[in-house]
Amino acid sequence: MIERVLPCIGWLRRYDAEAFHGDALAAVIVTIMLIPQSLAYALLAGLPPEVGLYASMLPLAGYALFGSSNALAVGPVAVVSLMTAAAIGNVAANGNVDYASAALALALMSGVFLLAMGLLRLGFLASLLSHSVISGFITASGLLIATSQLKHILGVSASGHNMLELVQSLIAHAGEANVPTLVIGVLATAFLFWVRAKLKPMLKSLGFGPVMADALAKAGPVAAVIVTILAVEFLGLDGDGVKVVGAIPQGLPPFSVPPVDIDLWRELMPSAILISIIGFVESVSVAQTLAAKRRERIYPNRELLGLGAANVAAAVSGGYPVTGGFARSVVNFDAGARTPLAGVMTAVGIGLTAMFLTPLFHQLPKATLAATIVVAVLSLVDLGALRRTWNYSKMDFAAMAATIVMVLGMGVEIGIITGVGLSLVLFLGRTARPHFAVVGQVPGTHHFRNVKRHEVITSGKVLSVRVDESLYFANSRWLEDMLYDMAISSPTVKHVVLICSAVNAIDSSALEGLEGLSDRLDAAGVTFHLSEVKGPVMDKLKKTEFLAHLTGAIFLSQHDAMAALDPEATAAAEKGERLPGSRSRHTA
Amino acid sequence: MIERVLPCIGWLRRYDAEAFHGDALAAVIVTIMLIPQSLAYALLAGLPPEVGLYASMLPLAGYALFGSSNALAVGPVAVVSLMTAAAIGNVAANGNVDYASAALALALMSGVFLLAMGLLRLGFLASLLSHSVISGFITASGLLIATSQLKHILGVSASGHNMLELVQSLIAHAGEANVPTLVIGVLATAFLFWVRAKLKPMLKSLGFGPVMADALAKAGPVAAVIVTILAVEFLGLDGDGVKVVGAIPQGLPPFSVPPVDIDLWRELMPSAILISIIGFVESVSVAQTLAAKRRERIYPNRELLGLGAANVAAAVSGGYPVTGGFARSVVNFDAGARTPLAGVMTAVGIGLTAMFLTPLFHQLPKATLAATIVVAVLSLVDLGALRRTWNYSKMDFAAMAATIVMVLGMGVEIGIITGVGLSLVLFLGRTARPHFAVVGQVPGTHHFRNVKRHEVITSGKVLSVRVDESLYFANSRWLEDMLYDMAISSPTVKHVVLICSAVNAIDSSALEGLEGLSDRLDAAGVTFHLSEVKGPVMDKLKKTEFLAHLTGAIFLSQHDAMAALDPEATAAAEKGERLPGSRSRHTA
Structure with a gap:
């Protein structure tokens, strides 16, 4: 046309x-x-x-x-x-x-x-x-x-x-x-x-x-x-x-x-x-x-x-x-x-x-x-x-x-x-060091929130971290190091759960990074899990060997993860109680 | 030290x-x-x-x-x-x-x-x-x-x-x-x-x-x-x-x-x-x-x-x-x-x-x-x-x-x-044209899902779009044009709701873009709303004049938005019904 x-x-034809x-x-x-x-x-x-x-x-x-x-x-x-x-x-x-x-x-x-x-x-x-x-x-x-x-x-x-x-x-x-x-x-x-x-x-x-x-x-x-x-x-x-x-x-x-x-x-x-x-x-x-x-x-x-x-x-x-x-x-x-x-x-x-x-x-x-x-x-x-x-x-x-x-x-x-x-460069810098939060359970609920913003109960056995950014090459190594350091600095931690509710994409570098992190944590006696992975991201992960490689599991929700990994503490927290070993945290 | x-x-001191x-x-x-x-x-x-x-x-x-x-x-x-x-x-x-x-x-x-x-x-x-x-x-x-x-x-x-x-x-x-x-x-x-x-x-x-x-x-x-x-x-x-x-x-x-x-x-x-x-x-x-x-x-x-x-x-x-x-x-x-x-x-x-x-x-x-x-x-x-x-x-x-x-x-x-x-360049390209979804209500629930992936009911009056990426300068103009075009291409649409559940940050360019979009939609007789804005993003928005500038409102949840903007259709959809003007969509 x-x-x-x-x-x-067009406009000449309609001109009046x-x-x-x-x-x-x-x-x-x-x-x-x-x-x-x-x-x-x-x-x-x-x-x-x-x-x-x-x-x-x-x-x-x-x-x-x-x-x-x-x-x-x-x-x-x-x-x-x-x-x-x-x-x-x-x-x-x-x-x-x-x-x-x-x-x-x-x-x-x-x-x-x-x-x-x-x-x-x-x-x-x-x-x-x-x-x-x-x-x-x-x-x-x-x-x-x-x-x-x-x-x-x-x-x-x-x-x-x-x-x-x-x-x-x-x-x-x-x-x-x-x-x-x-x-x-x-x-x-x-x-x-x-x-x-x-x-x-x-x-x-x-x-x-x-x-x-x-x-x-x-x-x-x-x-x-x-x-x-x-x-x-x-x-x-x-x-x-x-x-x-x-x-x-x-x-x-x-x-x-x-x-x-x-x-x-x-x-x-x-x-x-x-x-x-x-x-x-x-x-x-x-x-x-x-x-x-x-x-x-x-x-x-x-x-x-x-x-x-x-x-x-x-x-x-x-x-x-x-x-x-x-x-x-x-x-x-x-x-x-x-x-x-x-x-x-x-x-x-x-x-x-x-x-x-x-x-x-x-x-x-x-x-x-x-x-x-x-x-x-x-x-x-x-x-x-x-x-x-x-x-x-x-x-x-x-x-x-x-x-x-x-x-x-x-x-x-x-x-x-x-x-x-x-x-x-500043944009890459922001996504290279994204916002993240250690989360705990809001007493009496199935909700999990930032320990710095809410009165929550955290498990001594399970470290749960939410990262508010897609995972890609520029933040992959940072994420690996951050989670690994947090995990090994606390000797009681046996499980790390990465909450992916804000992760819109995981590129190949980040995928390899997560595999490497799984191996490094495994060598240190810690199991690595994911939770709340989005549909499109999960579709792509299913096409790889990552799921077989991951030492832990992928949970639909963070509550599912906690209920499976630390059932007593999670059930207690739902009733608003705190078991020994669990910590009540609010640092803000 | x-x-x-x-x-x-350090290691020489501990050498044995x-x-x-x-x-x-x-x-x-x-x-x-x-x-x-x-x-x-x-x-x-x-x-x-x-x-x-x-x-x-x-x-x-x-x-x-x-x-x-x-x-x-x-x-x-x-x-x-x-x-x-x-x-x-x-x-x-x-x-x-x-x-x-x-x-x-x-x-x-x-x-x-x-x-x-x-x-x-x-x-x-x-x-x-x-x-x-x-x-x-x-x-x-x-x-x-x-x-x-x-x-x-x-x-x-x-x-x-x-x-x-x-x-x-x-x-x-x-x-x-x-x-x-x-x-x-x-x-x-x-x-x-x-x-x-x-x-x-x-x-x-x-x-x-x-x-x-x-x-x-x-x-x-x-x-x-x-x-x-x-x-x-x-x-x-x-x-x-x-x-x-x-x-x-x-x-x-x-x-x-x-x-x-x-x-x-x-x-x-x-x-x-x-x-x-x-x-x-x-x-x-x-x-x-x-x-x-x-x-x-x-x-x-x-x-x-x-x-x-x-x-x-x-x-x-x-x-x-x-x-x-x-x-x-x-x-x-x-x-x-x-x-x-x-x-x-x-x-x-x-x-x-x-x-x-x-x-x-x-x-x-x-x-x-x-x-x-x-x-x-x-x-x-x-x-x-x-x-x-x-x-x-x-x-x-x-x-x-x-x-x-x-x-x-x-x-x-x-x-x-x-x-x-x-x-x-490819990374910028991906975030410059992010994944987005028009969403509708899952019948009988308060949930809203992608119309292409789920059997949902959409309102004829309200266009709800979820964008799965942070908003920043490289995707700001694209978002403006995309939402504006979708809104004006359907003459029955009176409200546009941007669902921000996956938006981890909004930079100054995107903020100005949203203000401009609000004005453009307003000039076209359409009101512009946001829903499910994250805490840290909301904290920053509150420091600006954006909230005063926005023609519509910011809703805590997408369900709140729909209940306020198209109450009859939303209430009907919760009962699993479909009002005239609403559409049932599943194109996948």
């Missing part, structure tokens, strides 16, 4: 006037919002401003062909722009290729990688990025981006590869600040923060509808752009040292051919993969959040194809890597976008801008664009997540904190790799 | 005549066994024969100082010798350093690495090597080693970096085989196989005690050595092209200084780490097996220190990397070794050999040593493990098979790295 390959055929009205209104609003953003993010990526406009045209049509979201708005975004700057900064420093060509190559590689992932249905690999790592990454990137824009607001030149270098450089050059630039930058930043925080509620209280109030508030950057252009024009501020965007070529995007250069490709490869994965994860999160509101469905593998097509389109039309943006997708959704055609209409709007309006941006101060970026990215910074994560899980906190520290200290790429690596 | 640092002080007799007898038997092995493994490592003797002296004393096993016999072993050959072959090919110096550097680095692991108490890291990977590695190494020795048995020169090249080279040169060499090699191999399989039972049936029968059988290689030396001497076979060991320097090991060369160290680093870890894992397995038989205890971190000291000792006394060997440790144990002093006495025995007996080995045919190696390593090959693992776990089989194929095809180092990487 062709609809499965080209989902656009109502959908058209929703899409058209959304397109107008998103276009107005996207113009200053496109220029600003191109600046952040270290590219000429028109590249931002080009990246906001053909890629939107590319996504519309394959993507599965009806509301996602694709284009240049802050984090990917920062990553692009880092990647092409590295290769351009080596001198063989200019920034713009490297950006094309990066978009092409990212597009091909995303398409390949989609065709191989590898979307699930993105789940190796934990929320903690992503959250830490976005927060640190936001801080890094905001800091990098301060030079435009101060009107100085400053640079650095990490937060420390950036701040040092800014401080060293602070004395050279250009006062008119600083005034524009600070006022624009303050205005945009005010628009974001206060304008919408104010407009609502003045009687505007919520959609209109939201649209006007989101158009705040356009107002800042218009006012500061007029200020520069009529006050002649460019003569006073205010840096402006300058001439932007008029017209539609050129057809571009990314450079064919194996060495360049090899150098850019790791960056292209990281940009693809980060962009994909960010984009899918937004798309899923919006789809749920209309009980729609996002298909991650189709999203890969949509974003892949968007990036290939960026590569052949003078753009740079793109992905789905958070703020603009929400605006698109709220304004009533019904199908991906809204994106195509936005592309037309940006196209008209590129053809007719670029001369108007000549006098646009870079400080205004920097203010736009600062306000946008600071909304991504979520330092409260550090506290919340600390309260919930020290391990996740460690991964998040390491990601933040490494992004700020060593850059975005090393930061994200550190975070992913650490979260995998 | 100094005994914790130097365990030898009985222990001395056991140690001395064991030392004599192990010395006789170790002489041909030392020469043979040095040959395998591509080093002069005396290096094997040197590696069997000071390192044994080094281990005795810190090691925790009373029976482990340290020295050159087959797999580590093969890995040494691969490592020093690479660097010697670059030409800056000779084989013997590279071997010293390798031993030093391996020793320092093991000591560092021991001091940092990182012994647990070895558990990242699954049994399947180790088993596959040992089997493939055994096949590779046996094949590499065929050239000595044929009396031809042949070489290759992998199994295919080796076999091709052997076939190409088979026509040049030296007949007297071939006769010695084949007869020695056949004799040694016969000794291993038949001699011990025969001696026992002739009335020898089991220890004596075992010792005589293990001395088989010595008999082969003596007979073939005499044959060469009296038949003048060295004149007929039989390659012999030749002159071995007489005397104690020289004091040696490993080369100080940063480039060399950097090149050898990965090999040194792999050799250390493989050697450690092999050695600890043997030590633990033997310790269990006497209800003794092995401390992995002390083993690291013991093996580290042994390798540093090898580096300063003209040796090469060593570890605990399987066969010789068993002999040592069976012969009655009581303390690590048996190892020191063995070292003295080897020292006396090196001082006085080396001239006797001049006429020893290399074919005899090759036969010793072939018979020893083929006993390590366990192809049956492939079938057993296939039956039990396809995932573990994949890791094992990949390790074997890569060791045979690409060499030992790439092989082991592939195996470890694959087993980690």
Whole structure:
């Protein structure tokens, strides 16, 4: 069925006037919002401003062909722009290729990688990025981006590869600040923060509808752009040292051919993969959040194809890597976008801008664009997540904190790799040393509970231990040693029972480990039993020689085990009594 | 307490005549066994024969100082010798350093690495090597080693970096085989196989005690050595092209200084780490097996220190990397070794050999040593493990098979790295797509079971799903999508209950995922509940805002959940009835 390959055929067939009205209104609003953003993010990526406009045209049509979201708005975004700057900064420093060509190559590689992932249905690999790592990454990137824009607001030149270098450089050059630039930058930043925080509620209280109030508030950057252009024009501020965007070529995007250069490709490869994965994860999160509101469905593998097509389109039309943006997708959704055609209409709007309006941006101060970026990215910074994560899980906190520290200290790429690596190692570490409990019988019942949490009676002859994790190679040896040590450290113990109620799987290593433990305990005069083995685990054990090898038995329930191995003490405990040799324990 | 640092002080203080007799007898038997092995493994490592003797002296004393096993016999072993050959072959090919110096550097680095692991108490890291990977590695190494020795048995020169090249080279040169060499090699191999399989039972049936029968059988290689030396001497076979060991320097090991060369160290680093870890894992397995038989205890971190000291000792006394060997440790144990002093006495025995007996080995045919190696390593090959693992776990089989194929095809180092990487990825893969079950009520009971395995009644209003795995970042998004898709695909569903009886932990990503799912389901008009959450998991959830965020409730038991959410159907099912809208399901 062709609809499965080209989902656009499905929605185009059902297209009607109502959908058209929703899409058209959304397109107008998103276009107005996207113009200053496109220029600003191109600046952040270290590219000429028109590249931002080009990246906001053909890629939107590319996504519309394959993507599965009806509301996602694709284009240049802050984090990917920062990553692009880092990647092409590295290769351009080596001198063989200019920034713009490297950006094309990066978009092409990212597009091909995303398409390949989609065709191989590898979307699930993105789940190796934990929320903690992503959250830490976005927060640190936001801080890094905001800091990098301060030079435009101060009107100085400053640079650095990490937060420390950036701040040092800014401080060293602070004395050279250009006062008119600083005034524009600070006022624009303050205005945009005010628009974001206060304008919408104010407009609502003045009687505007919520959609209109939201649209006007989101158009705040356009107002800042218009006012500061007029200020520069009529006050002649460019003569006073205010840096402006300058001439932007008029017209539609050129057809571009990314450079064919194996060495360049090899150098850019790791960056292209990281940009693809980060962009994909960010984009899918937004798309899923919006789809749920209309009980729609996002298909991650189709999203890969949509974003892949968007990036290939960026590569052949003078753009740079793109992905789905958070703020603009929400605006698109709220304004009533019904199908991906809204994106195509936005592309037309940006196209008209590129053809007719670029001369108007000549006098646009870079400080205004920097203010736009600062306000946008600071909304991504979520330092409260550090506290919340600390309260919930020290391990996740460690991964998040390491990601933040490494992004700020060593850059975005090393930061994200550190975070992913650490979260995998910590996960293995947790399952390698799982929670376990020695259990005893709750007096007067058939129940068995942790001796540290409940008042229970334990047998002197039988050691019963519950392990709360699947058994596999990384915890197999630990389990062997732990049970063996506990057994031989108490000379009265004749039986060890491993309670498997929380064991969802036993791999071959753990199976051999249990066999070895059975032998070691046997040599020490102790019999080894299991209890409460789950159905699927038991099915697999039955296919092996383990049951013949085990010195003891497998009991259906822990009560069965105790009734068979220490009948007197168990019967007494059921009556709430304690025999000599049994112990009553509660250490908590 | 100094005994914790130097365990030898403990056992020396308790040393008595009985222990001395056991140690001395064991030392004599192990010395006789170790002489041909030392020469043979040095040959395998591509080093002069005396290096094997040197590696069997000071390192044994080094281990005795810190090691925790009373029976482990340290020295050159087959797999580590093969890995040494691969490592020093690479660097010697670059030409800056000779084989013997590279071997010293390798031993030093391996020793320092093991000591560092021991001091940092990182012994647990070895558990990242699954049994399947180790088993596959040992089997493939055994096949590779046996094949590499065929050239000595044929009396031809042949070489290759992998199994295919080796076999091709052997076939190409088979026509040049030296007949007297071939006769010695084949007869020695056949004799040694016969000794291993038949001699011990025969001696026992002739009335020898089991220890004596075992010792005589293990001395088989010595008999082969003596007979073939005499044959060469009296038949003048060295004149007929039989390659012999030749002159071995007489005397104690020289004091040696490993080369100080940063480039060399950097090149050898990965090999040194792999050799250390493989050697450690092999050695600890043997030590633990033997310790269990006497209800003794092995401390992995002390083993690291013991093996580290042994390798540093090898580096300063003209040796090469060593570890605990399987066969010789068993002999040592069976012969009655009581303390690590048996190892020191063995070292003295080897020292006396090196001082006085080396001239006797001049006429020893290399074919005899090759036969010793072939018979020893083929006993390590366990192809049956492939079938057993296939039956039990396809995932573990994949890791094992990949390790074997890569060791045979690409060499030992790439092989082991592939195996470890694959087993980690497969483990993550399993937990990323865990087993789950839609459950229904067993008629007439309060029990809820998998609809695919049992005849149960499900509610049309409530979807109940049990997930058999902890929830964490790699399965969080999968769980969200799975539950959301199931819920919206059935328009009658108003409630989703996630049964958490098998969930041992929920990390931050999964927590955010559950919050997101609650929101998505809410937007779709479905309420989200949990049931049977474990105590420790609930404790952590209570510290968050999750409970306030959740649209539904957390029920103590699944029965409580059903009684609250669909009371009529649940009450009816308890009586064994089925209301309209409920379904009776059994699809297995």
